[in-house]
Amino acid sequence: MTQADSVLSTPPTNTSATRRKILGAIAALPIAAAVPAAAAQTLDAELIELGGRFEPLVDRYYAVHAIWARAMTRSHSENDRKFGKPRDRDYQDTPEIRAAWKEACERNGLDNACARQSAIHKEMKPIADAINASPVTSIEGLRAKALVAFWEVAPLCAGDTEFSFEDAYPFQQLFTAVAELCGLKGKMAATGYELPDIAMVDDDSDDDSDDEGEEA
Numbered sequence: 001m002t003q004a005d006s007v008l009s010t011p012p013t014n015t016s017a018t019r020r021k022i023l024g025a026i027a028a029l030p031i032a033a034a035v036p037a038a039a040a041q042t043l044d045a046e047l048i049e050l051g052g053r054f055e056p057l058v059d060r061y062y063a064v065h066a067i068w069a070r071a072m073t074r075s076h077s078e079n080d081r082k083f084g085k086p087r088d089r090d091y092q093d094t095p096e097i098r099a100a101w102k103e104a105c106e107r108n109g110l111d112n113a114c115a116r117q118s119a120i121h122k123e124m125k126p127i128a129d130a131i132n133a134s135p136v137t138s139i140e141g142l143r144a145k146a147l148v149a150f151w152e153v154a155p156l157c158a159g160d161t162e163f164s165f166e167d168a169y170p171f172q173q174l175f176t177a178v179a180e181l182c183g184l185k186g187k188m189a190a191t192g193y194e195l196p197d198i199a200m201v202d203d204d205s206d207d208d209s210d211d212e213g214e215e216a
Contacts, residue, residue, distance in 0.1 A: 044141035051144025068113035072158035145177040
């Protein structure tokens with residue numbers, strides 16, 4: 001048994017040259033593997049830079065969105081207590097209701113939150129469009145694409161507690177980016193099918209927060 005232990009624990013001396021070759025090959029593997037990743041990052045340099053600019057805007061947007069949601073909920077609750085819920089009213093709108101709503105929006109900070117959210121949205125939109133239009137070859141670049149989808153699934157209504165998955169456009173864009181990164185775009189094209197043409201919402205009228213500032 002002692003002899004067997006000795007044989008197992010002692011490497012044969014006549015394989016040292018082969019062992020050196022193997023170790024040398026293993027040592028070279030990380031370097032060889034790093035080349036494609038580095039090349040991909042170089043190709044995606046502009047996309048990654050766009051993502052770096054976009055990410056703090058996403059954080060700011062969600063922070064202001066939370067303020068907007070609280071202010072909207074508070075303003076609606078005040079109006080509902082005073083005038084009843086809209087569905088229970090014999091009348092939907094009067095000068096008194098409009099005046100009370102305007103005062104509540106200003107006092108609760110809803111007008112300010114809407115203005116801030118709209119300003120951030122205007123800053124984000126051209127960067128998001130540039131990110132969506134850019135090709136992707138790296139995980140870092142795909143992260144930039146995912147940040148756009150993360151922004152676009154923000155809850156729509158003040159009382160929502162979940163991300164919004166109602167609009168297919170962000171996920172079509174993200175799926176396309178994943179397919180491109182994974183080398184599947186050629187396979188997709190070979191099927192003869194195309195992704196659906198999803199119409200984009202017209203953003204010329206600032207952003208949807210303008211409508212959110214009005215009483216439902």
